[in-house]
Amino acid sequence: xxxxxxxxxxxxxxxxxxxxxxxxxxxxxxxxxxxxxxxxxxxxxxxxxxxxxxxxxxxxxxxxxxxxxxxxxxxxxxxxxxxxxxxxxxxxxxxxxxxxxxxxxxxxxxxxxxxxxxxxxxxxxxxxxxxxxxxxxxxxxxxxxxxxxxxxxxxxxxxxxxxxxxxxxxxxxxxxxxxxxxxxxxxxxxxxxxxxxxxxxxxxxxxxxxxxxxxxxxxxxxxxxxxxxxxxxxxxxxxxxxxxxxxxxxxxxxxxxxxxxxxxxxxxxxxxxxxxxxxxxxxxxxxxxxxxxxxxxxxxxxxxxxxxxxxxxxxxxxxxxxxxxxxxxxxxxxxxxxxxxxxxxxxxxxxxxxxxxxxxxxxxxxxxxxxxxxxxxxxxxxxxxxxxxxxxxxxxxxxxxxxxxxxxxxxxxxxxxxxxxxxxxxxxxxxxxxxxxxxxxxxxxxxxxxxxxxxxxxxxxxxxxxxxxxxxxxxxxxxxxxxxxxxxxxxxxxxxxxxxxxxxxxxxxxxxxxxxxxxxxxxxxxxxxxxxxxxxxxxxxxxxxxxxxxxxxxxxxxxxxxxxxxxxxxxxxxxxxxxxxxxxxxxxxxxxxxxxxxxxxxxxxxxxxxxxxxxxxxxxxxxxxxxxxxxxxxxxxxxxxxxxxxxxxxxxxxxxxxxxxxxxxxxxxxxxxxxxxxxxxxxx
Amino acid sequence: xxxxxxxxxxxxxxxxxxxxxxxxxxxxxxxxxxxxxxxxxxxxxxxxxxxxxxxxxxxxxxxxxxxxxxxxxxxxxxxxxxxxxxxxxxxxxxxxxxxxxxxxxxxxxxxxxxxxxxxxxxxxxxxxxxxxxxxxxxxxxxxxxxxxxxxxxxxxxxxxxxxxxxxxxxxxxxxxxxxxxxxxxxxxxxxxxxxxxxxxxxxxxxxxxxxxxxxxxxxxxxxxxxxxxxxxxxxxxxxxxxxxxxxxxxxxxxxxxxxxxxxxxxxxxxxxxxxxxxxxxxxxxxxxxxxxxxxxxxxxxxxxxxxxx
Numbered sequence: 002x003x004x005x006x007x008x009x010x011x012x013x014x015x016x017x018x019x020x021x022x023x024x025x026x027x028x029x030x031x032x033x034x035x036x037x038x039x040x041x042x043x044x045x046x047x048x049x050x051x052x053x054x055x056x057x058x059x060x061x062x063x064x065x066x067x068x069x070x071x072x073x074x075x076x077x078x079x080x081x082x083x084x085x086x087x088x089x090x091x092x093x094x095x096x097x098x099x100x101x102x103x104x105x106x107x108x109x110x111x112x113x114x115x116x117x118x119x120x121x122x123x124x125x126x127x128x129x130x131x132x133x134x135x136x137x138x139x140x141x142x143x144x145x146x147x148x149x150x151x152x153x154x155x156x157x158x159x160x161x162x163x164x165x166x167x168x169x170x171x172x173x174x175x176x177x178x179x180x181x182x183x184x185x186x187x188x189x190x191x192x193x194x195x196x197x198x199x200x201x202x203x204x205x206x207x208x209x210x211x212x213x214x215x216x217x218x219x220x221x222x223x224x225x226x227x228x229x230x231x232x233x234x235x236x237x238x239x240x241x242x243x244x245x246x247x248x249x250x251x252x253x254x255x256x257x258x259x260x261x262x263x264x265x266x267x268x269x270x271x272x273x274x275x276x277x278x279x280x281x282x283x284x285x286x287x288x289x290x291x292x293x294x295x296x297x298x299x300x301x302x303x304x305x306x307x308x309x310x311x312x313x314x315x316x317x318x319x320x321x322x323x324x325x326x327x328x329x330x331x332x333x334x335x336x337x338x339x340x341x342x343x344x345x346x347x348x349x350x351x352x353x354x355x356x357x358x359x360x361x362x363x364x365x366x367x368x369x370x371x372x373x374x375x376x377x378x379x380x381x382x383x384x385x386x387x388x389x390x391x392x393x394x395x396x397x398x399x400x401x402x403x404x405x406x407x408x409x410x411x412x413x414x415x416x417x418x419x420x421x422x423x424x425x426x427x428x429x430x431x432x433x434x435x436x437x438x439x440x441x442x443x444x445x446x447x448x449x450x451x452x453x454x455x456x457x458x459x460x461x462x463x464x465x466x467x468x469x470x471x472x473x474x475x476x477x478x479x480x481x482x483x484x485x486x487x488x489x490x491x492x493x494x495x496x497x498x499x500x501x502x503x504x505x506x507x508x509x510x511x512x513x514x515x516x517x518x519x520x521x522x523x524x525x526x527x528x529x530x531x532x533x534x535x536x537x538x539x540x541x542x543x544x545x546x547x548x549x550x551x552x553x554x555x556x557x558x559x560x561x562x563x564x565x566x567x568x569x570x571x572x573x574x575x576x577x578x579x580x581x582x583x584x585x586x587x588x589x590x591x592x593x594x595x596x597x598x599x600x601x602x603x604x605x606x607x608x609x610x611x612x613x614x615x616x617x618x619x620x621x622x623x624x625x626x627x628x629x630x631x632x633x634x635x636x637x638x639x640x641x642x643x644x645x646x647x648x649x650x651x652x653x654x655x656x657x658x659x660x661x662x663x664x665x666x667x668x669x670x671x672x673x674x675x676x677x678x679x680x681x682x683x684x685x
Numbered sequence: 686x687x688x689x690x691x692x693x694x695x696x697x698x699x700x701x702x703x704x705x706x707x708x709x710x711x712x713x714x715x716x717x718x719x720x721x722x723x724x725x726x727x728x729x730x731x732x733x734x735x736x737x738x739x740x741x742x743x744x745x746x747x748x749x750x751x752x753x754x755x756x757x758x759x760x761x762x763x764x765x766x767x768x769x770x771x772x773x774x775x776x777x778x779x780x781x782x783x784x785x786x787x788x789x790x791x792x793x794x795x796x797x798x799x800x801x802x803x804x805x806x807x808x809x810x811x812x813x814x815x816x817x818x819x820x821x822x823x824x825x826x827x828x829x830x831x832x833x834x835x836x837x838x839x840x841x842x843x844x845x846x847x848x849x850x851x852x853x854x855x856x857x858x859x860x861x862x863x864x865x866x867x868x869x870x871x872x873x874x875x876x877x878x879x880x881x882x883x884x885x886x887x888x889x890x891x892x893x894x895x896x897x898x899x900x901x902x903x904x905x906x907x908x909x910x911x912x913x914x915x916x917x918x919x920x921x922x923x924x925x926x927x928x929x930x931x932x933x934x935x936x937x938x939x940x941x942x943x944x945x946x947x948x949x950x951x952x953x954x955x956x957x958x959x960x961x962x963x964x965x966x967x968x969x970x971x972x973x974x975x976x977x978x979x980x981x982x983x984x985x986x987x988x989x990x991x992x993x994x
Contacts (some may be wrong), residue, residue, distance in 0.1 A: 449823030465804030590809025
């Protein structure tokens with residue numbers, strides 16, 4: 002009893018710290034540095050408590066469940082349920098929030114005197130608290146409220162830099178999209194309420210067996226659209242590449258790293274827990290969505306040269322990879338293979354953790370670059386590795402992790418995802434098998450394209466010669482930024498090397514929900530000495546061994562070639578070969594040029610466009626062009642094929658509505674009368 | 686004995702890979718009615734380069750300084766992680782097919798960064814082409830090894846090698862299709878015809894050599910050596926996963942001897958095939974190469990669909 006009580010008070014004090022942070026920032030808003038100090042202090046402390054709370058709950062396995070009914074609204078009860086899955090997400094949110102807040106302490110200084118730091122702190126704390134509440138709420142209505150707190154707080158953070166008109170536009174798009182999503186979620190909960198008679202998650206779970214098939218399927222579709230919009234799946238992703246870059250970088254890191262994962266959390270909660278058992282086509286649908294999102298996400302990323310937009314597109318790609326894991330878990334669970342389902346779900350959770358780590362790392366380092374160069378356009382970077390060596394190193398770590406290069410963490414979660422897909426290819430029946438082939442194929446190409454994309458980002462941003470004068474003014478960021486990024490970079494390596502030990506935690510998180518509970522007693526993906534293994538010797542990999550081998554091979558080759566064979570030779574510094582001309586920055590490859598060949602190869606999907614504008618010295622003779630502008634872009638297929646038709650339909654419907662609403666009050670009174678008569682007749 | 690075999694396994698790839706390149710060059714010379722340099726010429730080239738002073742671009746960063754060592758070290762690890770002479774070694778640590786593919790990708794990553802680092806006009810384009818090709822080759826590469834993994838019931842390369850490849854007649858068709866897909870990837874990843882011309886530096890279509898343009902001395906040697914290691918790794922994969930005839934199943938001296946002989950023969954056949962291709966067809970236009978790589982992927986998808994366990 003006391004144990005449960007202390008867990009409960011730990012959880013409440015966690016929320017209390019964030020509320021104190023929010024309130025304190027508002028109170029201290031007159032003084033920028035005080036507000037920043039208090040806000041960062043509370044955020045760091047709260048995140049630390051949250052991380053400890055999440056990890057401790059996962060280790061102990063004690064589920065926390067408490068609530069209080071609200072006397073005013075009979076359906077709303079403020080109830081919490083924290084099992085290992087929720088605890089895992091709380092831990093992920095807190096760990097990322099910890100380092101983002103640390104980074105934020107130094108980062109927001111350039112907003113002093115420009116915007117209100119107190120307001121930033123207020124919404125920042127509400128945002129983090131909102132996310133933690135989202136993954137721990139266990140009542141439908143209460144969930145919708147905290148979901149809304151999270152969404153609205155993040156909206157205000159997106160439009161924080163409000164002097165830039167584009168940010169306000171991006172924020173508006175985000176606000177609309179997130180509310181469309183919320184509408185679908187609300188509808189899903191109402192359907193569940195109508196057929197189970199409760200908003201309480203436990204009650205819904207108990208009553209889900211009695212749901213009619215059609216309603217269950219409808220809930221799936223609604224939830225997929227609603228939570229998919231937040232997670233950023235294609236084609237509901239359009240808000241993501243504009244909203245994430247607009248926010249301050251430490252908030253971008255949080256939004257991309259963890260906020261979109263709350264959508265994934267609810268998918269797991271609904272499909273793996275509350276609505277079990279589920280039909281096979283749900284899992285296959287999620288697989289297809291994952292495959293499409295991952296491939297398209299990385300292709301759009303390749304075509305970007307706004308560094309933060311590019312990273313935002315990679316979030317779509319990685320959500321796709323997470324959904325590949327989740328989709329296989331759902332499929333395996335519905336065709337009676339709980340052991341592999343557990344591993345697939347663990348893979349998906351592992352990738353959630355890993356993506357949170359390296360994506361926030363990448364956003365933070367991109368923020369550090371933008372802070373010094375005052376532009377998000379990669380074409381104006383170049384050579385930054387000499388001006389910001391540590392930022393470059395951390396960005397390199399993030400790039401390698403996201404491109405799934407061992408020994409960093411991204412590889413090991415992709416390895417597990419691949420292995421679960423392979424299991425599907427190897428063992429499932431013919432039709433199901435093809436979905437897994439599709440998933441594995443898209444994951445394979447995604448991996449290769451992501452690698453190409455990050456060669457582009459790193460090469461264009463940090464290598465070669467500076468492409469604009471801004472770069473020459475850049476210098477290394479301050480300590481708090483370096484500390485935040487450095488810690489995340491170290492975590493990326495640690496999560497990779499110790500993946501074999503980490504996996505037992507992830508399996509615990511995966512099996513916290515009822516039906517997978519007995520699965521891991523048979524086999525676990527952890528197989529001693531930090532190795533991972535899948536399917537009774539089907540596959541195994543040892544991260545520590547690989548890490549040590551790489552290190553030893555590197556050290557040995559350096560010693561042999563540098564200090565034994567070649568120890569007397571001189572190294573001379575010279576010019577890059579320039580074919581006899583004067584080598585200027587304009588002669589280096591550009592980000593657009595680098596990705597152009599891949600874009601042309603995938604022109605069926607990306608539909609690249611070229612606009613040319615030529616102005617002539619003499620408009621009549623048209624021989625001597627004065628200026629020549631070429632705009633290369635890609636055609637937005639979602640906009641023209643999905644959103645444009647919807648907008649048209651809405652416009653037509655609205656114009657019909659204006660026929661009824663003609664502004665004449667007498668007519669409105671008539672409407673009231675007709676409505677009243679109709680109501681009376683129907684009541685008879 | 687096992688320890689001896691492990692040492693052999695570690696040193697085998699770097700020791701033999703220059704020979705492989707030398708043999709291909711010699712065969713190509715014969716096709717062109719030249720005498721050609723001896724098959725040991727690549728060793729002499731490496732030795733010469735390793736003892737030279739070097740010039741480093743002033744625009745280059747530590748990436749260029751470190752990358753050659755990383756790229757070379759990666760091929761050492763992968764060389765030791767693929768079945769060469771003995772299928773019984775059963776390396777459960779790094780012998781997984783995905784480990785091999787993604788560890789090789791570390792090399793590709795740093796190689797491409799080296800191309801961009803000095804800021805030359807050629808290097809960046811070489812990197813762009815390299816990354817385009819390797820991104821598209823990834824699907825065929827993973828799926829060709831996956832076909833073998835599904836047939837043999839393990840993604841560990843040593844277990845796949847133990848399984849027997851084409852010797853398992855009931856799986857003959859998928860194995861052959863997978864091999865067809867794999868061979869395309871082999872040509873693409875090792876930058877051979879029709880993907881790239883390994884013997885020129887100054888051609889508009891160059892890929893691999895363009896990235897090395899600013900390197901000299903020991904760093905150039907390491908990069909060249911790593912490239913030939915990669916070639917031998919691919920040959921070993923092709924030879925020992927699809928046609929594992931003669932590979933030692935036990936740690937006896939006789940078995941190892943036969944295995945060594947068999948491997949040399951298979952290596953010669955692969956070298957001959959590559960040299961014949963390079964002598965008889967022209968390099969493809971860059972935008973036709975994706976068709977080839979997608980063909981490799983499709984072949985493997987067909988192979989997977991034909992597997993009947």
